[in-house]
Amino acid sequence: AQSVTQLGSHVSVSEGALVLLRCNYSSSVPPYLFWYVQYPNQGLQLLLKYTTGATLVKGINGFEAEFKKSETSFHLTKPSAHMSDAAEYFCAVSGNYGGSQGNLIFGKGTKLSVKP
Amino acid sequence: NAGVMQNPRHLVRRRGQEARLRCSPMKGHSHVYWYRQLPEEGLKFMVYLQKENIIDESGMPKERFSAEFPKEGPSILRIQQVVRGDSAAYFCASSAIPAATTEAFFGQGTRLTVV
Numbered sequence: 001a002q003s004v005t006q007l008g009s010h011v012s013v014s015e016g017a018l019v020l021l022r023c024n025y026s027s028s029v030p031p032y033l034f035w036y037v038q039y040p041n042q043g044l045q046l047l048l049k050y051t052t053g054a055t056l057v058k059g060i061n062g063f064e065a066e067f068k069k070s071e072t073s074f075h076l077t078k079p080s081a082h083m084s085d086a087a088e089y090f091c092a093v094s095g096n097y098g099g100s101q102g103n104l105i106f107g108k109g110t111k112l113s114v115k116p
Numbered sequence: 117n118a119g120v121m122q123n124p125r126h127l128v129r130r131r132g133q134e135a136r137l138r139c140s141p142m143k144g145h146s147h148v149y150w151y152r153q154l155p156e157e158g159l160k161f162m163v164y165l166q167k168e169n170i171i172d173e174s175g176m177p178k179e180r181f182s183a184e185f186p187k188e189g190p191s192i193l194r195i196q197q198v199v200r201g202d203s204a205a206y207f208c209a210s211s212a213i214p215a216a217t218t219e220a221f222f223g224q225g226t227r228l229t230v231v
Binding site for chain 2: 106
């Protein structure tokens with residue numbers, strides 16, 4: 001079965017510091033990969049996605065992620081954290097193989113805290 | 117252009133009652149997905165529907181749960197005879213084409229509490 005593993009359920013950084021949120025996936029075929037952000041009591045908002053092409057993907061709010069096939073990883077980074085980045089972040093892989101053609105498979109999420 | 121609209125935002129039901137959750141997709145979107153988020157968990161896929169058709173319900177419990185997306189009106193997720201374990205946030209998402217290859221837009225969710 002396809003799966004997504006997010007290392008670290010909680011990550012805390014200081015304002016201005018590098019943000020690194022880890023995501024690894026399992027797949028036997030090229031995946032489509034997504035990062036979503038969820039603010040408290042809100043729905044999910046897409047940060048960025050990788051389908052094909054350039055492996056370094058830039059998203060909104062200064063975030064980017066790099067698809068590394070050899071490491072089956074899609075880690076999310078941001079050079080300098082802002083207080084407004086405090087939220088929960090979810091990595092997802094498409095169920096485009098071996099399962100539904102439509103749905104997404106989510107990791108358990110990583111809560112990011114930003115200290116002043 | 118309104119986003120994905122879910123109502124109610126909060127729903128409290130006593131054990132044994134029915135819960136009906138509504139989702140109006142974005143304009144022009146014919147693909148709707150329901151996900152459930154339990155505390156401290158990620159979103160779990162429940163069901164994928166296109167207009168009048170259930171495409172994939174592999175994530176939906178066989179008992180008590182049902183979903184529909186009629187030709188007119190919102191998609192409905194129905195939970196009969198609710199139990200405490202049904203307490204969760206239920207999110208609806210919609211897309212113009214299958215979400216596996218594009219962005220799925222999410223609603224703000226319905227938070228169901230069973231007392």
